Amino acid sequence: xxxxxxxxxxxxxxxxxxxxxxxxxxxxxxxxxxxxxxxxxxxxxxxxxxxxxxxxxxxxxxxxxxxxxxxxxxxxxxxxxxxxxxxxxxxxxxxxxxxxxxxxxxxxxxxxxxxxxxxxxxxxxxxxxxxxxxxxxxxxxxxxxxxxxxxxxxxxxxxxxxxxxxxxxxxxxxxxxxxxxxxxxxxxxx
Numbered sequence: 001x002x003x004x005x006x007x008x009x010x011x012x013x014x015x016x017x018x019x020x021x022x023x024x025x026x027x028x029x030x031x032x033x034x035x036x037x038x039x040x041x042x043x044x045x046x047x048x049x050x051x052x053x054x055x056x057x058x059x060x061x062x063x064x065x066x067x068x069x070x071x072x073x074x075x076x077x078x079x080x081x082x083x084x085x086x087x088x089x090x091x092x093x094x095x096x097x098x099x100x101x102x103x104x105x106x107x108x109x110x111x112x113x114x115x116x117x118x119x120x121x122x123x124x125x126x127x128x129x130x131x132x133x134x135x136x137x138x139x140x141x142x143x144x145x146x147x148x149x150x151x152x153x154x155x156x157x158x159x160x161x162x163x164x165x166x167x168x169x170x171x172x173x174x175x176x177x178x179x180x181x182x183x184x185x186x187x188x189x190x
Contacts, residue, residue: 015187015190018183018184018187019187019188019190022184022185022187022188023184025180025181025183025184025187026180026181026184026185026188028177028180029176029177029178029179029180029181029182029183029184030177030181031177032173032174032176032177032180033173033174033177033178033181034177035170035173035177036169036170036171036172036173036174036175036176036177037170037174038170039166039167039169039170039173040166040167040170040171040174041170042166043162043163043164043165043166043167043170044162044163044166045166046165046166046167046169046170047103047106047107047161047162047163047164047165047166047169048099048100048103048166049166050106050165050166050169051095051099051102051103051106051165052095052096052099054095054102054106055091055092055093055094055095055096055099055102056092056096057092058088058089058091058092058095059088059089059092059093059096060092061088061092062085062086062087062088062089062090062091062092063085063089064085065081065084065085065088066082066085066086066089068081068085069081069082069085103161103162103165104157104158104161106161106165107153107157107160107161107164107165108154108157108161110153110164110165110168111150111153111154111157111160111164112150113150114146114147114149114150114153115146115147115150115154117143117146118143118144118145118146118147118148118149118150119143119147120143121139121140121142121143121146122139122140122143122144122147123143124139124143125137125139125140125142125143126140
């Protein structure tokens with residue numbers, strides 16, 4: 001019973017925190033929706049910005065990894081850690097030196113991901129159609145949509161590299177922002 005009581009206490013504390021800060025969630029949600037719409041309006045710019053951001057993340061994490069690896073060079077796995085950190089630095093440098101080629105590469109990776117995710121979701125839906133009764137069709141549709149998105153991205157290469165990442169990031173930001181807005185408004189009314 002203590003686990004149930006702890007969960008109820010945690011739930012009520014979270015609800016109180018969201019209610020106390022609903023304006024912050026609303027502001028963040030509106031900001032994310034605006035950024036999402038902007039990314040969808042200029043997807044090429046958003047794709048380039050995401051690629052440059054990832055380049056910096058790889059570069060900074062790789063440099064940090066190199067520092068930690070040399071600092072703890074007596075630990076087991078030194079060479080693997082060194083290789084991992086060096087690859088991160090190299091990936092960051094390549095993305096920053098040639099961001100447009102990086103956009104193309106990332107678009108190919110995203111297309112492949114959507115194919116794999118779509119196939120996995122379709123197989124999951126088909127395997128669970130008895131247990132999930134009428135709901136399995138939603139999984140099937142989601143998997144087929146992933147495959148359709150992948151088809152549009154891959155079939156449109158290299159032109160799709162200009163819009164795919166920016167559009168997907170924009171949609172993600174917009175839906176995430178809409179979720180925060182809905183959560184903030186619901187918290188305000190409780």
